[in-house]
Amino acid sequence: MVPRVRFAPSPTGFLHVGGARTALFNWLYARHTGGVLVLRIEDTDRERSTETHTQVILDGLGWLGISCDEGPFFQGAYGDRHRDDAERLLKEGKAYRCFCTREELDSQRARAEAGGQAFRYDGRCARLTADEVAGRTAAGEPSTIRFRVPDEELAWDDAVHGRITFQGRDLDDFVILRSDDTAIYNMAVVSDDIAMDITHVIRGDDHISNTPKQIALYRALGRPLPVFAHVPMILGTDGKKLSKRHGATAVGDYQEQGILPLAMRNFLALLGWSPGGDREIVPEDEMIRLFTLEGIQKKAAVFDPAKLEWMNGEYISALPAEELLEPVRRRLGQLGVGHEGRDLRPIIDAVKSRSRTILEMAERVAVRLDPSRSTPDAKGEALIKKMGAAFGANLRLVVQALGALSPDGWQAEPILGTLKALAEARGLKLGDVMQPVRVALTGSTVSEPVNELLAVVGRPRSLARLEEMAAPSHGESGAA
RNA sequence: GGCGCUAUCGUCUAGGGGACUAGGACGGGGCCCUCUCAAGGCCCAAACACGGGUUCGAAUCCCGUUAGCGCUACCA
Numbered sequence: 001m002v003p004r005v006r007f008a009p010s011p012t013g014f015l016h017v018g019g020a021r022t023a024l025f026n027w028l029y030a031r032h033t034g035g036v037l038v039l040r041i042e043d044t045d046r047e048r049s050t051e052t053h054t055q056v057i058l059d060g061l062g063w064l065g066i067s068c069d070e071g072p073f074f075q076g077a078y079g080d081r082h083r084d085d086a087e088r089l090l091k092e093g094k095a096y097r098c099f100c101t102r103e104e105l106d107s108q109r110a111r112a113e114a115g116g117q118a119f120r121y122d123g124r125c126a127r128l129t130a131d132e133v134a135g136r137t138a139a140g141e142p143s144t145i146r147f148r149v150p151d152e153e154l155a156w157d158d159a160v161h162g163r164i165t166f167q168g169r170d171l172d173d174f175v176i177l178r179s180d181d182t183a184i185y186n187m188a189v190v191s192d193d194i195a196m197d198i199t200h201v202i203r204g205d206d207h208i209s210n211t212p213k214q215i216a217l218y219r220a221l222g223r224p225l226p227v228f229a230h231v232p233m234i235l236g237t238d239g240k241k242l243s244k245r246h247g248a249t250a251v252g253d254y255q256e257q258g259i260l261p262l263a264m265r266n267f268l269a270l271l272g273w274s275p276g277g278d279r280e281i282v283p284e285d286e287m288i289r290l291f292t293l294e295g296i297q298k299k300a301a302v303f304d305p306a307k308l309e310w311m312n313g314e315y316i317s318a319l320p321a322e323e324l325l326e327p328v329r330r331r332l333g334q335l336g337v338g339h340e341g342r343d344l345r346p347i348i349d350a351v352k353s354r355s356r357t358i359l360e361m362a363e364r365v366a367v368r369l370d371p372s373r374s375t376p377d378a379k380g381e382a383l384i385k386k387m388g389a390a391f392g393a394n395l396r397l398v399v400q401a402l403g404a405l406s407p408d409g410w411q412a413e414p415i416l417g418t419l420k421a422l423a424e425a426r427g428l429k430l431g432d433v434m435q436p437v438r439v440a441l442t443g444s445t446v447s448e449p450v451n452e453l454l455a456v457v458g459r460p461r462s463l464a465r466l467e468e469m470a471a472p473s474h475g476e477s478g479a480a
Numbered sequence: 481g482g483c484g485c486u487a488u489c490g491u492c493u494a495g496g497g498g499a500c501u502a503g504g505a506c507g508g509g510g511c512c513c514u515c516u517c518a519a520g521g522c523c524c525a526a527a528c529a530c531g532g533g534u535u536c537g538a539a540u541c542c543c544g545u546u547a548g549c550g551c552u553a554c555c556a
Contacts, residue, residue, distance in 0.1 A: 010556050045556060102554060109553085118482050118552075144554055161485070170483050171552090178554040185556050209484060209551035230485085233549075237491080241549080267492095270505095274493055278504040297493080300549070304491050307506040317519080354518045379516095419515085434515035446517040 003035030005200045010042045011053035014250035015060035018234045021268045026202045027066045028291040039071035060251040082183030085191045086145050086176045094220040098125040098146040121172045145177035154212035159229035159293040166212035190217040205230035229293045233300040258358030263312040272297045313356035321348040331362035350448045350456045371465040374443035394436050395470035410459040416451035440469035
């Protein structure tokens with residue numbers, strides 16, 4: 001039998017990194033085993049579910065390269081089956097009608113809590129006679145259906161945690177069908193997982209305490225249990241549950257920040273799962289080959305943006321410029337930087353190994369497209385100030401020397417030869433020639449080798465910018 | 481409060497009774513390379529929560545303690 005797994009998000013918010021990772025683990029498991037991944041949108045909370053959120057979730061999964069084999073199915077479409085299952089349990093005496101109102105329950109709960117006691121449903125409606133139930137129903141009194149939790153051991157061998165055991169007596173009889181005839185989460189999930197032949201339930205470990213209830217429902221419905229695998233939560237840097245306070249938590253945020261989907265997926269996979277050994281950058285086929293539920297960590301993991309950025313940088317460096325073209329173009333568009341008729345690839349090659357995000361890379365590309373848009377940063381200003389008159393003077397020497405190069409000769413190698421010869425002839429340290437050029441062209445004291453920078457920027461723009469920056473206002477008179 | 485889950489460097493982790501002087505990666509620090517940075521190379525600081533067992537031997541198995549987290553709804 002092929003494994004059938006599912007990812008079942010509620011469209012009540014954006015695709016959270018925790019949800020994305022749960023989806024990823026399901027996907028990896030399906031691909032590893034040759035199984036099927038079903039996508040089920042749990043939209044039964046009409047109040048909070050929106051179509052926009054559904055679309056965002058679908059987009060996020062697509063962006064990460066997580067492909068589903070079946071669905072999306074919408075849980076809201078299966079209300080009749082949920083109700084039928086609940087009523088079947090009622091008919092078989094495994095559940096009962098409860099006429100307690102929400103108000104009564106709430107006040108009982110409040111009273112219990114005020115007294116420092118745990119609230120337990122007292123099961124009063126479980127003791128109603130058939131006549132009483134018929135009478136109150138006929139009188140139009142609203143009621144829910146409550147599941148009679150059996151007093152027995154509710155245990156399973158969790159694929160990541162091992163044996164987990166609950167006792168039925170510790171659980172309240174819980175509502176499975178609301179007074180408006182819609183199913184409560186645990187009922188809907190079990191009904192759907194059964195109907196969809198789900199064999200492995202891989203989900204967040206905040207569902208561990210729902211599992212005994214669901215197991216009881218499976219038993220009552222006479223169906224075999226799936227394998228449960230509860231994956232740990234993802235925490236913020238402060239060790240608290242990841243939330244808005246931690247900044248970016250939705251996968252869309254990372255897309256915005258210039259993170260590549262492959263890097264995001266690699267990073268997420270290694271958060272709570274390890275292929276064993278010392279592997280960090282794991283290509284897709286390897287990831288699929290090595291993935292096992294047993295390799296999943298039991299402990300919650302802290303989401304470390306610094307490591308994500310490092311990994312993203314690794315992916316950027318390894319990718320050919322060709323594949324970086326699209327994201328960079330998109331970002332340049334956002335920045336309002338035109339690049340018609342320019343070949344971006346050599347520029348991307350020049351900056352990619354020094355960039356950790358697409359955003360960083362696009363900004364550097366923009367400056368190389370048009371150096372006049374650069375402004376000296378703090379270190380750049382410091383260099384200008386420190387060199388004083390020599391800054392402009394050396395730039396003028398450079399302009400003079402490089403001006404002798406023909407447009408055809410404007411290549412990295414001849415440029416380097418020219419600059420070295422200049423330094424030697426004038427008795428200057430190479431750095432005193434190179435650094436002013438670097439600052440003039442990029443505003444920064446950090447870049448690819450200066451000769452490559454000049455080659456990438458091109459002859460006319462380079463010479464124009466160097467002359468501009470050689471003007472007295474940038475040199476001897478100090479910063480403006 | 482009850483029930484449950486978890487516990488190795490700051491962070492992600494390797495580790496399944498002896499190969500542990502506890503390994504790798506991110507981040508931090510230093511050196512080399514060098515026109516700067518990145519990369520690369522070399523090096524440094526940094527952890528088995530605590531207490532009891534079991535065993536010839538425990539990071540690893542058991543029990544407690546502590547701490548963190550989750551659930552305890554006519555939410556999902």
